[in-house]
Ligand SMILES: NC(=O)C1=CN([C@@H]2O[C@H](COP(=O)(O)OP(=O)(O)OC[C@H]3O[C@@H](n4cnc5c(N)ncnc54)[C@H](OP(=O)(O)O)[C@@H]3O)[C@@H](O)[C@H]2O)[C@@H](O)CC1
């Protein structure tokens with residue numbers, strides 16, 4: 001059993017893949033073995049989380065998730081705990097494995113009570129897992145409300161009940177801990193999943209080599225690469241940030257600052273405001289230039305940050321010439337509204353020029369012609385769809401940022417938190433991606449590394465210190481290794 005922490009990569013399997021793995025594994029094992037292993041794992045983690053617990057309430061549902069709960073109750077009782085099961089189900093309709101576990105629990109004198117106990121030290125949510133098909137009904141909904149109203153820990157079996165394993169959608173119960181069984185499901189790590197699941201643990205039930213391809217990966221820490229002594233600023237590439245129309249210069253300067261601190265050899269800030277100052281006294285290493293005075297074919301360009309409508313005029317040239325490109329905010333909105341710009345974007349894929357889009361759900365919706373809510377309802381699906389349509393690497397921002405790219409299995413990023421929900425942090429991310437793109441050829445790897453670092457900075461941010469975008473941009477370098485020179 002492992003606790004999932006954001007440093008190593010993990011394969012994620014959606015419902016269909018998890019069911020296929022379950023079928024293949026069960027074929028090699030004695031009947032009921034997987035559920036017995038699952039129940040034992042749940043009981044062990046329950047004991048580890050609440051070693052001094054007297055009463056443990058196990059709320060069991062009508063399917064095999066409930067079966068895991070019966071099995072766990074049997075072990076907890078044999079270890080001296082007051083394990084009280086409530087069960088909402090129909091014995092005649094119980095799946096075979098769950099019925100076997102109910103019989104084992106009864107034979108071990110586990111109490112199946114009509115109502116939850118008045119007090120408990122730990123609750124186990126074994127109501128619904130992979131089979132959750134609709135919002136929690138009647139009794140199950142009441143139990144979920146009771147658990148949520150209580151401050152004591154809740155251990156969810158496999159998934160918080162009601163969570164969509166594939167998308168992180170649904171109306172899930174809240175858990176402080178979740179033990180994923182056999183497979184880690186993508187819904188635990190994106191959309192509503194991170195808030196519902198709490199701390200995530202995983203037990204592979206002894207199936208170390210799953211018989212299915214991962215649907216996605218939970219990203220691990222990017223490799224840290226040390227800068228060689230015999231290198232110079234030309235080794236780490238040039239970044240140009242094109243944005244900052246009148247009144248929005250800050251966004252472009254934030255991106256440029258992040259690119260500079262992120263390790264780019266030289267950074268040019270190209271402000272679209274015709275009366276912008278020619279010098280940034282806060283960051284004198286930034287070179288303020290006109291974008292059309294630079295040779296973009298040798299550069300990684302971040303375009304769109306605070307670009308307003310003015311960015312439209314720059315985009316045809318930027319799209320056609322930038323060696324590597326990050327498109328954010330106003331650049332994405334302009335492309336969503338202009339099929340000619342979209343064609344230029346698609347042409348970059350044919351010319352093998354790395355391009356990374358960094359939309360938030362609303363911008364992604366504009367590119368896809370749907371609403372932000374529809375994007376959020378299936379974030380992995382939306383990421384894949386954008387890749388298929390536009391041929392670029394896509395960073396779909398939000399809880400559990402999706403990184404998708406042509407020919408690559410998508411990643412869900414494990415770092416970051418709600419402190420990043422403030423103005424300008426997206427500009428910092430665009431600059432960071434550009435600094436990676438300046439030094440490495442692969443857009444997907446550059447995006448994944450930048451997203452991970454950006455989130456890790458927020459995760460390590462001092463509690464009592466405000467997380468502002470400008471402080472974030474300057475905090476970049478100490479947190480990371482340096483990109484390898486091209
Ligand atoms: N596959 C694996 O990896 C392994 C699986 N294992 C375990 O099995 C779990 C999957 O079991 P499962 O397939 O029986 O589904 P589960 O979640 O128990 O629910 C199905 C039942 O719930 C009902 N129902 C649905 N929605 C409802 C609602 N809102 N409110 C009320 N009822 C609702 C639904 O009714 P129906 O929709 O058919 O009318 C059906 O009766 C999995 O998550 C893991 O814990 C491990 O033991 C070993 C390895």
Ligand SMILES: [K+]
Pocket residue numbers: 065125126127128129156157158159160161
């Ligand atoms: K559950």
